[in-house]
Amino acid sequence: MRYCRFDLMTGSCYRLVELLDDQETVTRAIDLPIERRQRATPQETLDLDPVPLMEAKLLAPVMPSKIVCIGRNYREHAREFGNEPPAEPLIFLKPPSSLNFPGGPIRKPRISRRVDFEGELGVVISKTCSYVRDEEPVRPYILGYTCVNDVTARDLQKADSQWTRAKGFDTFCPVGPVVSNEPDPWAGIELTTRVNGETRQQANTRDLIFPIDVLIRYISRIMTLYPGDLIATGTPAGVGPLNAGDLVEVTLEGIGTLVNVVVDE
Ligand code: ZN
Numbered sequence: 001m002r003y004c005r006f007d008l009m010t011g012s013c014y015r016l017v018e019l020l021d022d023q024e025t026v027t028r029a030i031d032l033p034i035e036r037r038q039r040a041t042p043q044e045t046l047d048l049d050p051v052p053l054m055e056a057k058l059l060a061p062v063m064p065s066k067i068v069c070i071g072r073n074y075r076e077h078a079r080e081f082g083n084e085p086p087a088e089p090l091i092f093l094k095p096p097s098s099l100n101f102p103g104g105p106i107r108k109p110r111i112s113r114r115v116d117f118e119g120e121l122g123v124v125i126s127k128t129c130s131y132v133r134d135e136e137p138v139r140p141y142i143l144g145y146t147c148v149n150d151v152t153a154r155d156l157q158k159a160d161s162q163w164t165r166a167k168g169f170d171t172f173c174p175v176g177p178v179v180s181n182e183p184d185p186w187a188g189i190e191l192t193t194r195v196n197g198e199t200r201q202q203a204n205t206r207d208l209i210f211p212i213d214v215l216i217r218y219i220s221r222i223m224t225l226y227p228g229d230l231i232a233t234g235t236p237a238g239v240g241p242l243n244a245g246d247l248v249e250v251t252l253e254g255i256g257t258l259v260n261v262v263v264d265e
């Protein structure tokens with residue numbers, strides 16, 4: 001299943017993304033067991049026409065109660081800032097107010113001199129998840145996977161003893177364009193980040209230091225995960241600065257490409 005969240009004049013709805021005549025197309029509205037705020041009424045979604053995905057005005061496909069991020073979860077990235085890979089997952093939060101939509105502008109705050117892209121695999125939670133036991137499978141808790149750009153004010157991250165400010169600006173969490181449960185990150189999903197068409201990050205989710213089952217168990221023993229919550233699983237080596245006018249793309253093989261532009265505040 002592949003789906004997006006679609007903008008309607010009166011609210012939003014989740015809709016399937018399917019191949020019609022070899023073209024990715026936004027088709028019928030679906031019910032998902034996740035956050036329902038702002039949802040359009042069923043009548044409003046009954047006679048929606050199919051729209052080519054490329055032309056659709058999409059919203060972030062998640063409305064999470066929280067965004068849990070993982071730091072230093074690829075060896076080469078940990079080392080590019082002189083850190084050893086951590087002994088256990090390093091987690092932090094981005095506020096839901098940082099969410100940004102496919103095509104949305106990433107606003108570079110005036111108080112930062114260096115704002116970086118971080119292409120990542122995002123995991124969307126399907127049902128309430130608390131204290132997942134060692135032997136319990138995690139796949140039932142996963143609704144699907146999506147592209148995330150964990151935009152970071154690198155200079156503020158270095159200046160502060162924690163990362164809330166550096167990671168938390170409005171527009172600093174682009175997500176989308178679709179959520180898909182089709183690829184298997186344990187088997188490996190290729191992750192590529194490009195800036196103005198030039199490849200800057202290339203990695204495979206097989207190389208996560210802490211795979212998704214370990215992350216879900218670890219997080220669920222600290223905080224309850226709710227339907228629609230988002231886990232950003234960490235970025236590979238190659239992070240770098242963004243400037244106004246840059247076009248940044250995060251591609252996950254079999255899922256799609258998240259495109260955003262950078263603007264000055
Ligand atoms: Zn990150």
